[in-house]
Amino acid sequence: MKLTIEGETLELLPEHAVHWASTGILLISDLHWGKAETFQQHGIPVPASILETELERLSVLIERLAPSQVVILGDLIHSAQGTTREVAQTVARRLGQWTQGSHLKFTLILGNHDRKLDHLPASWPIETRTGPMLRGPFSFVHEPAEVPSDHYGFCGHLHPTVLLQGGHDRLRLPCFHVGRRFMVLPAFSHFTRGLIQSKAPGERVFAVAGPSVIEI
């Protein structure tokens, strides 16, 4: 699903990502790496294979689009204690594969979950920044409230979903919530469930329905 915002063409991907092809930027948000491990430490037996699956999904996307920069709109990790040595190693290995021999750069806009960690593991080649990142007409932030007034914003944090009701059917799907001043991306992680968003006038909602993105 392609959209034109501020004269730029952006593609909303069913992989819960936004591709800005002309600059080679891939936007993703709310990955929550180490969430399963956080649960495990609290005695909740959530499968450990979740992280691998999530990394594999990102891997496929990077391979297909070959972006020059992946911008993560916050909440890369879930918690400090969930970022275990095993998690750090697993992620570092993947990051190594993706960046090896390419100019691919990872940038993280720190989100509220990321701030629980003083710094990312040293083995992760990821640049971090606290404030908004500006690029052309756009700004990249974590929460909607951080969007600067003079740049159209891309953010995450809310894990938006939409509840569809029609006739006698009902479905809850992750969605891109496109407003006048900013767009909220769905959480990249499948191990999240977010708020149900309602649509205000002038806003557009694009739901991820299996392999396609459909405007609601």
Next chain:
Amino acid sequence: MPIVWSASAGSSVPERHRESAIGRIETWFKRRDWDPFPFQREAWNASRSGRSGLIHVATGAGKTYAALMGPLSRMIDDLESRFPKLGLQLLYITPIKALSRDIESAILSTVNDLGLPFSVETRTGDTSAHRKARQKNRLPSVLITTPESLTLLLSHPESTRTFRNLHSIVVDEWHELLGTKRGVQLELALSRLRAMTPGISTWALTATLSHLEEAARAVAGTQTSSPPVILRSADFPPPLLRTLLPSGGAPPLPWAGRLGLSRLEDLLRELDPAQSTLIFTNTRFQAERWYREILETKPDFESILAIHHGSLDAAERERVERGLKAGSLKWVVATSSLDLGVDFGPVEKVLQIGSPKSIARVLQRAGRSGHRPGARSELVFVPTQSLELLEIDAVRRAILEKIIEPRPTLSAPLDVLTQHLVNCAAGPGFRPDELFEEVRGTWSYRALTRKEFDWVLKLVTEGGDLLGAYPEYHRVVLRHGRCEITDRRMAQLHRMNLGTLGSNSEIEVKFQRGKRLGTLEENYASRLKTGDRFIFAGRVLEVVRLAENSLHVKLSSGPLTQAPRWSGGRLPLSSTLSEALRSSMAAASAEGEGQAAGFSAEIKCLQPLLHLQAKLSHLPGAQELLAETCTTREGFHLFLYPFEGRLVHEGLASLLAYRIGKQSPTTFSLAANDYGIEFVSSDPLPYALLLGPLLFNPEHLDRDIQSSLNLGELSKRQFRDIARISGLVFRQYPGRFKSLRQVQSSASLLFDVFTDHDPGNLLLEQAKREVLEQNFERIRLQATLARMKASTLIVRAVQRPTPFGFPLMLERLSTRLSTETLASRIEKMKAHWTAAS
């Protein structure tokens, strides 16, 4: 280690004292001019010789004394020994917290009358922290408690010492627990007690139950040296059942609807301010509405009118119970919260508004009246819609034939076992081999395999197969062959979330000054806005504000803007009653004048409607299956009337939809009630195909039900309770454990995660099995399909919904199920969807 004990091992009573203890009790009875019933004496003797069993008698027939005096006589004997026992000797378990105080005072007055030095106390969720702390040091000689509080006691490391002198356990209202996860949890707790203190004698008290052998086995465990004793009182006199038919000149009963407020005038004529009357409804919402209607029509009687249901504040419920006992309250509108009770003494009349739902419920509710010896209980039905007349006729037939619903026991639910393992680990700890034998000694887990047990063990010690040897997973620690909880926080979290009851979070409703009224479900309460007016606790309330965990309200008199709702309030018609209903229907539809003379008043009253059904469509006979087709603005309808009860119909509807969908993808809307099924589709339905014998084929039934389930959300919904009981999601956690906010998740999300990453997870399997066995009653579904196939199918095209079809149309929409691809489903929904907030 199997627990084997003999009659003599269980009794430490020297023979020469036996007469004296029983003698004292006999004298006590004599002083009251009571003569013990034979079953009471039998129970005393059996209990004194250490045996276990079950006492099955009508409410108010003296089962409490039957169960109490045996253990008490052993305690009296013990007083004469050189070192009388200290601490707990008799444990009395009641499923209903509200009854514990009544039981306590009944036992206490007996103990005092007999001049015995025993302490009698209660321990439930309502017991003060101060008293609980004192009890922690030493429990009273007689403790009255609930299954949950007992499990909690077992979760403390010192419990081995606490129970070392326990010799008798009485489980009251066993039918309330049997066949539920609460009951299974109690079975496990009892098995733990038997392992800690061998030789305990366990007795269950019950009314209205069939399959007594199984019920007795479940309470006594399967390891007893002699089979449990089953005692009954003399025959129950069947209750009188009467129906308030519409009075002369009044319009006939409506075709649909469950609230029944149009019956107000008729009901009021039955009420007498001098006669204490229970007015039973089927849901809390219905109770609230009826209470208001009666109050508004008869404002002068406000002081003698009250409402009672499970969401009201405990203090208010107790006030109503006391008022009823004392005779100051006369008319009480109630739900099943008043089905049970020690003895409400002066209840003179019992009314039932709406469908009777089950035979057991009718017996239970009728039993609330006529508590005097020899008095016959009576129940007056107030039907709210026409077809309920048929149900009442069916109930009467069943009671005359002494048919009552069985309570099938659950087979080895692994979520409850998971909680039990953690509970044992939080307590004194356990050795896996010993605990396996112990658990296998319960009725519910008698067929548990070592593989299943080990799976659960691995889940709590290592987080299951998929975590591998994850070093930081430490819910339960296996050390030197013993399983224990070493993290105090884990133990505390477990205790706060213990139990198998209700998964809905609740919001407290209170006045601004602080008086508590009761609770509403969070889902409902969170949708209320300031200024909204709704009825609750018999009052019109206006929302002032919604605070963190409470809804602040004030009294109001304005018009209502909201109706309070509670989820899951609606019971289906029991399968036993459904069967009786089909007989009643067949009898009513039988031709011939001679027949009509023998009809009950209810069937006679229903005749005009049955004639209309016959005229517009058809009245199915015993060997017939009726289907109707109809086209309306809504779409293309198909009605099918197997008369098997809502649960079977829901299963049948999903199954048929799935099988149709395999041939031509389309989206249906399905509705099911106790009488039949409705399909609606915006496409013309392939009726010929649908009704073909192919769809009634019982072959591959399991596979097809499974497949249709995967499409539905049913297992996911079922998983909610399983996730909570097995400790995957927490309902409560201590506020100071802030880090726990990171692990808040929903059961449905975990369900998705497990489905993707761990499809072999046995808890997922359990969710599926529970949906199949409980919700759909698989075996009955198979029988239903076979019966339908053998019946003559009658298909009628009708112009408008018939008396049978009309209620279904009004009840539409409980299940959504689709066989289309996601994209085409969304395309279709686009036509009229709303992106709801």
